[in-house]
Amino acid sequence: MAISRATTDKVKDRVDIEDVVGDYVPLKKKGQNLWACCPFHNEKSPSFSVSPTKQIYKCFGCGKAGDPIQFVMDIEGIGFNEAIRQLAGKYGIEIEEEKQATPEEVQAYNERESLYIVLNFAKEFFVKNLLTEEGKAIGLSYFKERGFTPEIIEKFDLGYAMNGWDYLLQAAQKGGHSTDLLLKAGLILQKEGDASRFYDRFRGRVTFTIHNLGGKSIGFGARILTQDKKQPKYINSPETEVYHKSDILYGIFQAKKSIREKDNCYLVEGYTDVISLHLAGIENVVASSGTSLTENQIKLIKRFTDNITVLYDGDAAGIRASLRGIDMILEGGLNVKAVVFPEGEDPDSFARKVGSAAFSSYLADNAQDFISFMIGLHADDAGNDPIKQADLIKQVVQSISKIPDPVIRTVYVRQSAGLLEIDEQIIQAELNKIYLKSQKDQFFKTQNSPTTDFVEDLLPTKEVPTALYRLIELQEREMLRLLVNYGFEMVSEELHVCQYLLQETEELEFKTPVYAKILTLYKEALLQGVLPQPEYFLQHNDQEVKKEVIHLITKKYELSTLWESRFQIFTHHEADDLAKTVYDSILHLKKKVIKNMLDEAKAKIKEAETEKAQEEVITERISVYMELKKYQVEIDKQLGIVISF
Structure with missing residues (x-):
């Protein structure tokens, strides 16, 4: 039986040319592309080129070329279905067998592909706008003020949305893209009370392209540059068939290789935080883009590393509000460290303030494991107040209980007992209580069934x-x-x-x-x-x-x-x-x-x-x-x- 179109789509979405080819030949960066000696014919000088941006490979010696799926077919000498099965196994994708595709399924597939095309058109349109007179004066000057280099602007597909009602709409229609498709992609809005009038969602803002794991454009964030209190500072693409906020992290496409190499992922909040760290030479960084961290985002990071370092702004109240994210990371089986910046600073502002070398040193010197971080955060508040001290102990134990690995959990029990100056058995008893309650609540929910x-x-x-x-x-x-x-x-x-x-x-x-x-x-x-x-x-x-x-x-x-x-x-x-x-x-x-x-x-x-x-x-x-x-x-x-x- 054939593999379902849904499985093929998932493989295409997740597959990465650099990751796939890198399993077979060592790749070296040269310019925008990666190069290696061709695996399909004997050569001494590299003529085999891989483009991470375009997700294709080409050998200028023997002429072999294609996408990641074609590469597996060529290198393994197998057919399309076999290549999909192999890649599905590599990326942990469950294989669904195909029943005969219905007209609705064919239509859904075609629409999904069309969304990628129109979103890529929008990305290129916003990027080209930086070369216009308005784009240079407003968008490009903003990026330069932030210290963004031409290489960084190109690397992240940064752009500018013209300050007019329908610049993108008109250009897209001239390019053959329908109004209906632009609506579904979240690029335009319908005028309230007038079904025949449409206008651009992003206007007079710099744009940040959001990529999926394979490098395709799936959405945008856009920042206003004026002091208009009636307008939000950032607006983002809505949920679409190809963009699910809870499944993606900003910068993951640019960061995945470095995350794997460094065996650590820095987690920040915003677009500019990610870009500032890249400017500082730190590429293993992603952002949750201002949304609460989700289980799927944690799973996405875990595909590349078991270690996360969360970077917090120097705002104690904000840090306490976001501690739930640490529990989720622990529950996902990852190891967590935290770095807190000085009062009033965030990763972006601090990196620009102190420079690359000092910023990197600060991250290395100030990273602490989550137990030390949590206890240090609450210790001053707790003071000698026994009620607050007891509350702190319960919070620490609650976090430790999320750790699935019993050896790691045992080590943290001992560490926290020492830091909190209490008997280890008290912490273990609290852990047992939490564990019994949670397991009993989950187990045999259908106990009253016939x-x-x-x-x-x-x-x-x-x-x-x-x-x-x-x-x-x-x-x-x-x-x-x-x-x-x-x-x-x-x-x-x-x-x-x-x-x-x-x-x-x-x-x-x-x-x-x-x-x-x-x-x-x-x-x-x-x-x-x-x-x-x-x-x-x-x-x-x-x-x-x-x-x-x-x-x-x-x-x-x-x-x-x-x-x-x-x-x-x-x-x-x-x-x-x-x-x-x-x-x-x-x-x-x-x-x-x-x-x-x-x-x-x-x-x-x-x-x-x-x-x-x-x-x-x-x-x-x-x-x-x-x-x-x-x-x-x-x-x-x-x-x-x-x-x-």
Whole structure:
């Protein structure tokens, strides 16, 4: 089956000629293009040219030429579909198989391509306007005052929108572009109360072209240069079929190579901040363009690096208001540092004030990890006020809880405990409380569905296939190991590990006899007011129980204490994060049980079909199967397992 047009479009949008060709040959910059010895024929002097701006390659020796997809086809000797599949894998794009395209889908594709064409026309129009008398006097003089060089102006496709009602509209119509397309691209507006009158959206402003990852023009930001209080300082393109603000970052096209090379991404707020850093020789920088940071923007950065340094203006109130962005970055699995500029300064003004060398040194000297940054930001306010100090601790713990990597999380727990001068266990207890609440809120949202009764009825009585039985047995053992070793530990201020484990698994019946026996003994002890520790079971008369408990409490390998005490190598211990360890164990056991139930439900469907049961019976059994499947998908999601169909 052919690959869907939607998949092909996604590949075309994300693919980057420099990135693709760079996987095969080393590229060197020379002028506006990149050069290499041609991979298609033997040569000693580079004649193979790559244009990042045009997203094409050409060999002046053998004549090979094309776009990124054609390059993969040529270099790998494969067809178009195979090249799309390969590039989709490289960029993490899910492949959708094509059904026959409907007329509506064909129209949508053609319209999308037309939007790129008309937006590129607008970009070139704004750029050329800088050469007009008005453009030189207003637009170009503004850029020069900011210290923007001709190279920077060209690099970012900076331009000027003429101060008139319909300069772009008239030029676009002469170029064969329809009014309808210009409207859909967000380049013109319709006059209120007069459906036949249109005018340019951007007028009398300098323009900043917004590019997608592949370098195509997808929108514009425009800054007014007069002191008109009735007009906003900046206006931006609206959302369109090709421009989604939450999915793009200003400067990502120009920055992606440097981000990958430096293994770090500077994050700023505005267009001029990005450009000023480029002028200072720092190219690994992007901007959220004044909007709140989004999950998709964080994922976009993560494709090139795991490290983000957020640059903050010297405004304490503004910094506090934007701290949520740090939590989102941490949740996205990235490492975060922060740099704060002096009071009243932003990256643009500070870079112009101190110069390139001093600016680069300032970034290097003032970058701090997010824990030190947050504590330093709130420490003065908290002072000796115990309420404010407690609030600060909760804020820090809340941020640490967003970190998915348990080793990194453990290191930050220790660091924050030292900086806040409190017991590490207090922070860990707060973390456990947050973790338990969030996981419990998310897990099994469909708990009240009709499937629940089916689950409870099915569990105790059904035969389990041997292979699956072994998996369930191993997971039951893990549950008992945690219960015996840590049941008496506190997973939060109000809850013991054993309480949490038992209440989360009360609907499950253990199938391995010895584990069921230990579980029963444990529950009986609790009813008698005893919180059993390993010694409780070792004194039991049942030899099978004693032997199994010995296995449960004995570790095959122990890490040397010298790792931490002498060499300062900190490792993650399961006891450091009991909430997650216990919760994951519960999920794994439920996953195995539900796998058994899915097999049983599938057999019931097949049985009904074989016996030609009534359609209502078959439909009901399929419904049960689908509900169970939802449970399985939810569990996999919680465990971080990606399912591919």
